[in-house]
Amino acid sequence: MLTEKTIEALEKVILVGCQLPTDDDRQLEYSLDELASLTKTANGRVLTSVIQKRNSIHSATYIGKGKVEEILALEQELEPDVIIFNDELSPSQLRNLSNTFEARVIDRTQLILDIFASRARSREGKLQVELAQLQYLLPRLVGKGVSLSRLGGGIGTRGPGETKLETDRRHIHRRIDEIKAQLTSIVQHRERYRERRKHNQTYQIALVGYTNAGKSTLFNRLTEADSFEENQLFATLDPMTRKCILPSGFTALLTDTVGFIQDLPTSLIAAFRSTLEEAKEADLILHVVDSSNPDYFNHEQTVYKLLEELKADQIPVLTVYNKRDELHHEFVPSSKSASLLISAFNSKDQETLKQKIQLMMKESMEEYSVCLPNSEGKLLALLKSTSVLTELTYQEDKDCYKCTGYIQPSLSLTQQLKNYMQ
Structure with missing residues (x-):
């Protein structure tokens, strides 16, 4: 339960979205609802949302001049800490908007990166997030003119007349190289581990799905593990593999993976590729879908698209429609593959799912x-x-x-x- 003191401690946020002719009202509503959920996950409190209908994104400020003035007036009235834009802003858009508003300006990508940074637990997860953050930051480093110019002379530091901005860039490039080297050795270790599992010919099942679909809850019930589960976006960031014993006594390995999301930053897909490789190596994919979410169909399509990018779309898939106790009134199963409607908390449903997994295994x-x-x-x-x-x-x-x-x-x-x- 949120107390008044807790609410006061949350950062105050204004959300800004732009509706193009290709976006219908419902799509935009779902997208902004998701942005609000992401904000809540990042300990923010949404004060209001501002939407503008445009034929195209404004190249300099994302939204038009009139809407910028409207947000300036809102800023005076509501005194937000952060203004979050629903798309990824270009470096020039971010610079122009930051110079216009008093509040901190960030975009959807930066918000997702912030959540990932707070959720990473393993060394690999932390390195992957840092890499994605630095790759995002590099083209967006903004110098403030003469105030950042510092003449240097120390050995191995700044050269004569080199600005703080150039030093920052050099430092980031160096750090990116360091992280990539460290990740290469971790990825090689993960690949050796996967090879060993393959050599032992263990049957591997990967849990994939949109963020907050209930993967970790299901993972914990099927394996008696203790993966972090919470009604929040990106509750799980680091993959976890545990034994899953099926009704016949057969032992399979079940892996919980990071949740997918629409418009997931490209740098993050690249950074988490080694983690998502778990899905690519699986013998069976359990695609968990939140049947209580009104936008469940688009969530499904997002996952299929990412599986295609990972070249994991040829692996047998069992679609698990979760949260049947909170079923959305417009829900209709839309999966082309085998599917099942369950509640992860229901022990009978867990048993039915295990039986279904066993049935699908027998086919291969x-x-x-x-x-x-x-x-x-x-x-x-x-x-x-x-x-x-x-x-x-x-x-x-x-x-x-x-x-x-x-x-x-x-x-x-x-x-x-x-x-x-x-």
């Missing part, structure tokens, strides 16, 4: 039927965890266990079973 596996002697206890235990066992009965007359099920053709265990095939 080979059926087997063997009789294992009583002495092959180790092989039997392996079958339980690495194959989908559909029947296990002890046959007294033959003193063996009859096992029927499905197994990955590439497993070395498949070859062993051939000795006992019926």
Whole structure:
């Protein structure tokens, strides 16, 4: 519950959007609602929203001169701390608007980067966010003329007459190179880890979806993990992989990934590519969709588009429509792939989902039927965890266990079973 003191501590924000002929009213409304949610996640309090309909974005100030004056009047009246624009501003737009308003001016990209910076926990996550922030900042460094010119003379510092701005640029370039070098070694480690999992032929499932669709909640229920879950955008930033035991006893690996969002900054897609590679390496993708969100269809399309960019669109997908207890009144399942409507908190739904996953896994596996002697206890235990066992009965007359099920053709265990095939 927010107290008056907490509300006072939140930064006051004015949102600004521009509606082009290609955007319908509903689309703009959803986009600004999302911007308001992002602002709330970043500990901001939205005072008001300003919208202008234009044929094209103003090259110098994003919005027209009249609307700039209107926001100036609002600024005098409401005294906001920040003015947030709903699109990515060009360096010149940002400079012109910052010179016009007293409040700090940022854009949608900078807001998302700010949230990512506060949410990153792992070393890789922090480095990726810092890299994206520096790449965003570099073309937007603005000098204030003579006041920033500092004559230098120290060894290895600024040269004679070099401005503070040029020093900053040089420092950022150097830091970007350092981060890229560190990330390369982390990415190589992650790739080795993935190769080891592939070598062990573990079945891998990746959870993907729009931010705040309920991926972490579902992840925690399916794996009994403790991934951070919150009704906020980008609650999860660092990927987490845990074992998921299916009804037959089969053990798969489930990975929770960072949430997708419309207009995700290009620098962030690039920065988090190694993290999102988890989806590309999966045997099955669980695409989680928030069925309570009125804009769920566009959320789905955003995820499909990003999966295509990652070249992960050929992997089997199970669309999981989450939050059925809060279903939006206009919701209609629109997935072309197999789908399921569930609530992540409902234990029966969790079981139904596991059964569905198992069913889809079987489609890419080979059926087997063997009789294992009583002495092959180790092989039997392996079958339980690495194959989908559909029947296990002890046959007294033959003193063996009859096992029927499905197994990955590439497993070395498949070859062993051939000795006992019926």
